[in-house]
Amino acid sequence: MTEALELARQRLLAPAELDERALEQVLHGMLGTAIDYADLYLQYSRSESWVLEDGIVRDGNFAIDQGAGVRAVSGEKTGFAYSDELLRPALEKAAGAARQIARSGATPGALAVRGSGPPAPLYAGDDPLASLPDADKVALLQRLDRHARAIDPCVSQVTASLAAVHEVVLILASDGTFAVDVRPLVRCNVSVIAERGGRRERGSAGGGGRLDYRMFLASDQAMAWAEEAVRAALLNLEAVPAPAGSMPVVLGPGWPGVLLHEAVGHGLEGDFNRKGTSTFSGRVGEQVASKLCTVVDEGCMPNRRGSLTVDDEGTPTGRTVLIENGVLKGYMQDKHNARLMGTAPTGNGRRQSYAHLPMPRMTNTYMLAGEHDPEEILASVDRGLYAVNFGGGQVDITSGKFVFSTTEAYLIENGKVTAPVRGATLIGNGPEVMNRISMVGNDLALDTGIGVCGKDGQSVPVGVGQPTLRVDAVTVGGTAH
Amino acid sequence: MTLEQERAALEERVGQILAEARQQGADAAEVGVSRSEGLSVSVRRGEVETVEHTRDQGFGISVYLGRRKGSASTSDSSAEAVRATVAKALNIARFTAEDPAAGLADPECMPKGSLPKLDLYHPWDVDVATATELARSCEAAALGVDRRIGNSEGATLSSGRSWRAYGNSHGFVGSEPATRHSLSVSVIAGENSGMQRDYAFTIDRVPDALEVAEVVGRRAGERAVARLGARPVATARVPVLFGHDVSAGLLGHFVAAISGGNLYRRASFLLDALGRQVFPDRVVIEEHPHLPRALGSAAFDGDGVATRGKRLVEGGVLQSYLLSVYSARRLELTTTGNAGGVHNLRISDDGLDFDAMLARLGRGLLVTELMGQGVNGVTGDYSRGAAGFWVEDGAIAHPVQEVTVAGNLAEMFMNLDAIGNDALRPGNIVCGSLLIDGMTVSGS
Numbered sequence: 001m002t003e004a005l006e007l008a009r010q011r012l013l014a015p016a017e018l019d020e021r022a023l024e025q026v027l028h029g030m031l032g033t034a035i036d037y038a039d040l041y042l043q044y045s046r047s048e049s050w051v052l053e054d055g056i057v058r059d060g061n062f063a064i065d066q067g068a069g070v071r072a073v074s075g076e077k078t079g080f081a082y083s084d085e086l087l088r089p090a091l092e093k094a095a096g097a098a099r100q101i102a103r104s105g106a107t108p109g110a111l112a113v114r115g116s117g118p119p120a121p122l123y124a125g126d127d128p129l130a131s132l133p134d135a136d137k138v139a140l141l142q143r144l145d146r147h148a149r150a151i152d153p154c155v156s157q158v159t160a161s162l163a164a165v166h167e168v169v170l171i172l173a174s175d176g177t178f179a180v181d182v183r184p185l186v187r188c189n190v191s192v193i194a195e196r197g198g199r200r201e202r203g204s205a206g207g208g209g210r211l212d213y214r215m216f217l218a219s220d221q222a223m224a225w226a227e228e229a230v231r232a233a234l235l236n237l238e239a240v241p242a243p244a245g246s247m248p249v250v251l252g253p254g255w256p257g258v259l260l261h262e263a264v265g266h267g268l269e270g271d272f273n274r275k276g277t278s279t280f281s282g283r284v285g286e287q288v289a290s291k292l293c294t295v296v297d298e299g300c301m302p303n304r305r306g307s308l309t310v311d312d313e314g315t316p317t318g319r320t321v322l323i324e325n326g327v328l329k330g331y332m333q334d335k336h337n338a339r340l341m342g343t344a345p346t347g348n349g350r351r352q353s354y355a356h357l358p359m360p361r362m363t364n365t366y367m368l369a370g371e372h373d374p375e376e377i378l379a380s381v382d383r384g385l386y387a388v389n390f391g392g393g394q395v396d397i398t399s400g401k402f403v404f405s406t407t408e409a410y411l412i413e414n415g416k417v418t419a420p421v422r423g424a425t426l427i428g429n430g431p432e433v434m435n436r437i438s439m440v441g442n443d444l445a446l447d448t449g450i451g452v453c454g455k456d457g458q459s460v461p462v463g464v465g466q467p468t469l470r471v472d473a474v475t476v477g478g479t480a481h
Numbered sequence: 482m483t484l485e486q487e488r489a490a491l492e493e494r495v496g497q498i499l500a501e502a503r504q505q506g507a508d509a510a511e512v513g514v515s516r517s518e519g520l521s522v523s524v525r526r527g528e529v530e531t532v533e534h535t536r537d538q539g540f541g542i543s544v545y546l547g548r549r550k551g552s553a554s555t556s557d558s559s560a561e562a563v564r565a566t567v568a569k570a571l572n573i574a575r576f577t578a579e580d581p582a583a584g585l586a587d588p589e590c591m592p593k594g595s596l597p598k599l600d601l602y603h604p605w606d607v608d609v610a611t612a613t614e615l616a617r618s619c620e621a622a623a624l625g626v627d628r629r630i631g632n633s634e635g636a637t638l639s640s641g642r643s644w645r646a647y648g649n650s651h652g653f654v655g656s657e658p659a660t661r662h663s664l665s666v667s668v669i670a671g672e673n674s675g676m677q678r679d680y681a682f683t684i685d686r687v688p689d690a691l692e693v694a695e696v697v698g699r700r701a702g703e704r705a706v707a708r709l710g711a712r713p714v715a716t717a718r719v720p721v722l723f724g725h726d727v728s729a730g731l732l733g734h735f736v737a738a739i740s741g742g743n744l745y746r747r748a749s750f751l752l753d754a755l756g757r758q759v760f761p762d763r764v765v766i767e768e769h770p771h772l773p774r775a776l777g778s779a780a781f782d783g784d785g786v787a788t789r790g791k792r793l794v795e796g797g798v799l800q801s802y803l804l805s806v807y808s809a810r811r812l813e814l815t816t817t818g819n820a821g822g823v824h825n826l827r828i829s830d831d832g833l834d835f836d837a838m839l840a841r842l843g844r845g846l847l848v849t850e851l852m853g854q855g856v857n858g859v860t861g862d863y864s865r866g867a868a869g870f871w872v873e874d875g876a877i878a879h880p881v882q883e884v885t886v887a888g889n890l891a892e893m894f895m896n897l898d899a900i901g902n903d904a905l906r907p908g909n910i911v912c913g914s915l916l917i918d919g920m921t922v923s924g925s
Binding site: 050053056057058059060062063064066067076078079080081084085094097098100101134135137138156157159195199201242245246275279355357391392393394396398399400401402403405422423424425428429475476477479481 | 525529531532536550565569580583634669713717746747854855859860882883885923
């Protein structure tokens with residue numbers, strides 16, 4: 001905390017000639033009898049990206065973003081304003097706009113800011129942008145290009161990128177919260193196009209986390225992703241049309257956990273359940289998945305892309321059991337929805353930036369391992385689909401319908417994995433599909449750190465994971481019928 | 482400040498940033514400055530839920546050292562931030578490689594004389610109380626459509642104004658103020674596991690041109706109720722009618738496929754398609770960048786290049802790609818003024834209204850909503866989640882959900898059987914419903 005606090009003072013407060021006392025005064029000025037809660041969120045972020053195409057790094061981008069978001073809550077009402085200036089007059093102006101939500105009542109309530117023991121940071125606070133000299137970033141991208149092209153002459157295009165963010169946030173709230181968090185995030189991506197016999201296909205791979213660029217050099221991790229991208233593209237050159245219709249589907253471990261993110265995750269966010277708009281609303285204690293399923297959201301895993309030491313409302317993250325042995329246990333909450341539902345926040349209050357309102361969001365969402373050998377799961381299927389990699393997904397939380405689209409999948413015939421198939425969308429109903437999970441593998445894996453989740457126009461980094469799963473029936477949207 | 486004073490201040494800022502770049506040693510530079518402010522009020526179940534005041538500003542700069550490029554941006558408006566951001570961009574340009582295609586557009590590509598009058602600026606001095614009342618009326622109308630509508634995700638009124646200015650070291654500087662106002666509502670019909678949500682919206686640059694709040698609300702309510710009892714259909718190969726809510730998205734895939742960035746990366750299913758038949762021979766697709774008050778209008782593109790109207794498709798044959806300065810140089814072609822995208826795309830129609838399109842569909846699926854990202858831009862493979870209505874004998878039989886529609890975009894465009902005259906306006910891509918033969922609908 002002390003190191004983080006020092007950085008927060010240096011980046012956020014000192015340039016604007018602010019201190020904690022001044023922030024408390026701004027916050028205090030917002031409080032009245034009709035205001036239940038108010039908070040200030042100050043953010044300073046530096047980010048960069050480097051992109052290689054056609055063998056050369058032809059562009060790079062650097063950005064500094066800073067600002068403060070001010071929120072006032074009165075019952076179910078929220079007033080919100082923000083400023084890209086951190087100077088006190090700008091903060092006062094934003095605070096004045098936010099508190100208009102509840103004009104009535106003007107007696108300032110008591111504000112007791114307490115520095116309760118902050119959680120130990122889940123990641124180092126060092127600047128990931130500075131973790132490699134710029135020349136080495138360029139050299140790493142060039143190595144990725146050469147490596148991918150050397151694997152197979154069919155590789156016609158290679159795009160590789162490196163990106164890093166270093167973010168400092170300070171949160172001060174009328175419930176006594178005072179938190180700072182220094183958040184690193186890095187990402188590496190390789191995308192290739194392979195061409196053969198008039199066909200062209202793409203393959204992509206990558207990863208990252210709340211670490212620095214050196215994670216890509218350790219065990220030649222980045223080179224392994226280049227190999228993976230080439231393998232996927234070459235495989236898809238051989239792909240046959242995907243089948244159409246309802247059939248058993250075996251999902252591979254790791255990133256296919258996007259299933260959980262879409263099928264149950266969004267539907268268990270507190271805001272939808274407070275409003276009764278989710279297919280899971282009012283169903284705590286009910287069986288919403290097969291008994292083999294235990295699903296958790298865990299924001300406190302060290303160094304992972306979806307992790308946060310504290311969420312964007314200053315609540316320490318934790319491990320929230322969403323579904324235990326198939327029974328719905330609870331929802332993911334931010335402070336606002338927790339207060340209105342009479343429960344505790346779970347460390348899931350997140351926002352894209354100071355210019356966005358926080359809401360309940362996932363962190364790292366995954367299913368615990370089961371008992372089956374993955375080989376045994378595949379062998380159990382006569383005719384079906386084995387899906388090991390996915391693009392994105394989407395859910396309609398009200399009807400429960402969700403989709404996710406394969407980027408690497410195979411036919412299963414008589415218990416054997418056979419031909420690769422072209423990309424297809426899988427569609428199902430969250431609770432129905434979860435109830436059809438009949439086998440859970442012993443091979444739990446988390447994704448490599450590539451997830452971005454969108455909700456109400458706000459993007460945040462997330463993680464997913466699962467073991468190999470068998471779902472007895474899912475609709476597969478291919479063209480072969 | 483008057484509009485002209487704002488314009489002068491913004492263009493002066495562009496000039497200051499360019500001067501800083503020159504002083505720090507850039508051979509050439511281009512700068513984009515943006516500024517916006519707005520109000521957004523949401524009402525749910527008759528009560529105000531959120532009041533958001535938005536105010537954003539920032540600039541981005543690209544600098545060139547010979548043919549090496551670096552870029553940087555910031556939301557910090559201080560003089561120190563300008564210096565630091567320019568320095569960062571230059572630092573990046575010292576590490577990037579010589580790229581023969583890099584650099585500003587040729588000076589003769591910039592707009593000449595005064596910019597066309599686009600009439601995009603119609604501010605609305607709407608206060609929180611008025612916005613609340615409009616959102617409340619809209620939601621009430623939606624909830625009042627049917628007693629089976631028991632819940633709401635709320636109604637939102639948003640109004641905003643923005644400025645965008647661009648300048649480069651050729652001496653060109655241009656700026657355009659614009660406004661955008663919208664009202665949307667989303668309600669839920671049914672209960673428990675039978676709940677269905679749908680929405681409606683109206684958007685325009687001119688406040689008076691927005692649809693009446695109650696009309697928008699009733700449309701959302703009617704749409705939500707119409708979905709009750711939706712079920713999958715059996716897997717079949719049938720014609721699919723992409724309704725006017727989703728047809729513009731389908732044309733969006735065409736736009737991506739003829740965009741320079743995807744072409745030079747060989748990541749398009751329409752490589753080398755110039756002069757080739759890509760739609761049936763009666764189809765015409767045009768771009769009209771200078772339509773007054775339109776959502777997609779622009780006098781110059783992201784490279785500062787003057788936009789111009791053109792036919793992209795005539796007689797079903799592809800006449801032009803959509804190119805920026807960079808992608809054009811990579812393809813050894815000339816920029817088409819489309820850095821940043823397309824400006825007001827319009828497709829011809831076959832004179833059929835929605836009912837006539839349903840009649841022509843006969844038996845098949847009407848799609849009103851698409852889900853997920855199952856579109857492979859490299860191969861054109863298309864497979865997406867869908868909801869809509871099953872159609873028998875040219876009439877709606879029952880609502881459908883939990884199905885996918887699949888095909889290949891290149892084949893789907895060639896199998897375009899009819900285009901309706903029922904396009905939604907306004908929009909950047911305006912397109913009536915599209916009837917496509919021979920798609921695979923996968924369901925139960």
